[in-house]
Amino acid sequence: MTEHVLTQDQQKQLAAQTAVQYIQDGDVVGLGTGSTAAHFVRALSDRVQAEGLHLTCTTTSNRTTALAQSLGLPVYPLEQVATIDVTVDGADQVDPALNGIKGGGAALLHEKVVAHNSKRNIWITDESKYQPKLNGYSLPVEVIQFGSEHLCKELAAEGLAPHFRLTENETKLVTDSGNYIIDIKIPAEASLTELAAALEMKVGVVEQGLFLNICDQVIIGHADGTVKTLTR
Numbered sequence: 580m581t582e583h584v585l586t587q588d589q590q591k592q593l594a595a596q597t598a599v600q601y602i603q604d605g606d607v608v609g610l611g612t613g614s615t616a617a618h619f620v621r622a623l624s625d626r627v628q629a630e631g632l633h634l635t636c637t638t639t640s641n642r643t644t645a646l647a648q649s650l651g652l653p654v655y656p657l658e659q660v661a662t663i664d665v666t667v668d669g670a671d672q673v674d675p676a677l678n679g680i681k682g683g684g685a686a687l688l689h690e691k692v693v694a695h696n697s698k699r700n701i702w703i704t705d706e707s708k709y710q711p712k713l714n715g716y717s718l719p720v721e722v723i724q725f726g727s728e729h730l731c732k733e734l735a736a737e738g739l740a741p742h743f744r745l746t747e748n749e750t751k752l753v754t755d756s757g758n759y760i761i762d763i764k765i766p767a768e769a770s771l772t773e774l775a776a777a778l779e780m781k782v783g784v785v786e787q788g789l790f791l792n793i794c795d796q797v798i799i800g801h802a803d804g805t806v807k808t809l810t811r
């Protein structure tokens with residue numbers, strides 16, 4: 580028998596297609612950012628067209644707004660929607676407690692605000708994202724531009740190996756809110772709760788990419804074609 584081996588992108592697509600079944604007519608839906616979230620947006624648009632669902636969507640980035648609008652989904656600014664019923668987003672890493680790291684696509688600030696305002700948060704990932712511990716991974720920190728070189732030195736002095744996220748042109752990446760991203764390394768023995776709190780206390784830090792106690796459900800597409808769902 581031939582083994583069914585899905586690529587990483589096919590695993591993401593599988594997770595997205597599974598998540599889209601959770602959306603109900605009339606829902607206010609938060610749309611995440613990244614390649615997996617883009618699969619979800621496409622699957623959602625297909626379902627809306629096939630079944631005539633009436634949805635209200637809000638997004639976590641300008642990129643996702645552009646994609647969703649191009650597919651005919653009704654997108655409104657967060658300020659104009661009532662509480663979000665469910666947000667579906669990707670993740671860079673997720674652990675067995677459903678804590679995770681986000682911001683690989685530099686949208687962590689808007690992603691966290693949208694998640695905070697959502698009744699339910701579902702993450703969709705390929706199997707490589709599921710890890711026993713988040714320690715050792717890269718963590719994005721969104722900082723205001725003013726004074727950011729000094730902040731970067733402060734993070735370096737604490738042994739966090741910071742570096743500014745750059746664009747393809749080697750310029751500092753600027754987020755949808757006009758900030759920079761400094762990627763740091765989570766120390767091997769760090770307490771995630773303490774690290775998150777310490778980063779958020781720093782002057783100039785706007786948000787950091789540890790999403791703790793936020794995700795309610797993770798849907799993971801696997802290379803063998805199966806889907807595993809973990810619920811908090």
Ligand SMILES: O=C(CO)[C@H](O)[C@H](O)COP(=O)(O)O
Pocket residue numbers: 611612613614615616668669670671680681682683684685686687690
């Ligand atoms: O947090 C994110 C964007 O800020 C993404 O959800 C995360 O980076 C996963 O991306 P992808 O689905 O492309 O693997």
